[in-house]
Amino acid sequence: MSGLFERDKWQEIFATISKNKLRTFLTALGVFWGIFMLVFLLGMGKGLENGVYKDFGARAKNIMYVWSSRTTLPYKGYKAGRMVPLELADLEILKEKVIELDKIAPRNEIGEHPVVHGIASGDYTIRGELTDMPLIEAFNITSGRYINHSDVADARKVCVIGETVRDVLFGEETAVGSHLTVRGVDFKVVGVYEPGQIKEWTREDMESVVIPLTTMSRAFGTGEYIDYMVCAAKPGYAVAQMEPKIREVLKNLKSIHPDDSSGIGGFNLEEEFQQIQGLFFGIKGFLWFVGIGTLVAGIIGVSNIMLIIVKERTKEIGIRKALGATPNSIISMILTESVFITAISGFLGMALGTFIIGGLSYLLISNNIETENFYNPQVNPIVGITATIILVIAGLLAGLIPALQASKVNPVVALKDE
Amino acid sequence: MIRLKNINKSYTMGANKLHVLKGLDINIDEGAFVSIMGSSGSGKSTLLNILGILDDYDEGEYWLGDQLIDKSLSEKQAAFFRNQHIGFVFQSFNLLNFKTAQENVALPLYYQKVPRKERAARALEYLDMVGLADWAGHYPNQMSGGQQQRVAISRALISNPQVILADEPTGALDSKTSHEVMEIFKKVNGQGITTIIVTHEDDIAELTNQVIRLKDGQIEN
């Protein structure tokens, strides 16, 4: 293959290819289609994947939700059916005893209450929180700030409001720095926030007023109870590892029977996420399988056609040999032709696949089409590079047998006059 | 120039063995103009293919100049000899249909790695020698048999070989064209190139200086 880049050889090959267009076209078709299918399928698969992952948004995925529920087993003199609420104090104990635990964001809700600013008012959910919920739920702080540590420590009468609340109560007015009233208590607005994605299921975030948990406890007499908390694992730790420890600590703390399947409830989002990841891993594997299969069929097709071509070109090869072509030059000629045809047709297939996927993506975005479970189909550049390498190797493989066949052509037989 | 000593060649087809050349001893001097005659199946083409190193022989010795041509010659070396020292002309011309006359003539130089421009120029020169300079851009199927054969002869000559081997070069041509083609061979031979022509026709053989007659794989007379 010394002369792979010789200009002359390429000219010789171009001449042969361009003067046998139909033959070249037929050879190219299989690979073109194979690589097109591969790129197209994987792009669509990516769209499906993006569509599903989009619902997760930027929110943390290494988290679990923890809440309390009614016990089902008697324990230490307590009867079954007891309800043991979680408390703010539990957080410190959990942090101390569960080393995998990174952040805890608790939340207590006291339901909807009239929220008043001047003459404007509306019924909104009142939430008591600490500082970390925006990190976990991927909230955008659209102005001002969220609850901070001093707010919590000093139980300040401050609040952060959802975009809808701001809209209704403040309209054109600046919300941050203004005041509002909840159940007769005056709060200063320090920030406005919205969920990372505005969806049906995040509407409640838009319609909430968040105050420090400590303030809630003092102002509305909720004790230091919390409804649920979101626990994030430290990087490198699995939530599945952390979950049983949290349950154990809490059960111990609340005197719940260790074998009680109820009492402390939990939902492992990471596991859910991993299941979806696993599913897509499977889907992707399948798409690769189908795509590669199509491609392989294309390659076998090329090889077959090249074989036929070599048969058809027996006379030509015989002539070339009689004129002084070495077996290597014949092998090199057939291989280069094969690689060239596969590479070009594959490249065209890839281009078309990318173009269609890109066009689809563009149409979806520019027309604001939001489909369930399908979003932004993409062609991964890695796929392109891999495919190109596969193509060259494929071309070599496809050409190999025909090339060897060609090099063995016996000029005496090939040139026999009938 | 060419020395054959006791050349034997058989073809095996299944269980049958066909002894085609039975101990040929032939000497051909440099610059000779030779015709090989004999009935169909007498082994003329077989002999010519051995001379052209397209085929090998079973027994004996074949010297081309001072080079012994035998099985120890690699395919690559054989290709080199064919390319540098031997020019072929066939009954059915064997031009590449998808190449123009000029490109066909230039092809042997491609395998000598002569630059493209020079190839084209020399091909035109050799076409001119056979009176076909104006036909350089034509494809074989746009030419008459006689013209095609003249293109083929130019192609055989372009690498400046020591020997021209022609297997029934006039077999597909009418007698007038045949004689035109023979004129060219005569001119070629006049330049000192050893010319060996296989033919069936006596009037063609008469135009050469020496006739070798084959009968049943042996030399007659």
Ligand SMILES: Nc1ncnc2c1ncn2[C@@H]1O[C@H](COP(=O)(O)OP(=O)(O)OP(=O)(O)O)[C@@H](O)[C@H]1O
């Ligand atoms: N590749 C081959 N395999 C088997 N037998 C062959 C082969 N080539 C030639 N023969 C046989 O060898 C014998 C000589 O063939 P060759 O072609 O040399 O004859 P020829 O003198 O050129 O005949 P013609 O005048 O018809 O061209 C014939 O009987 C032919 O059938």
Ligand SMILES: [Mg+2]
């Ligand atoms: Mg013959």
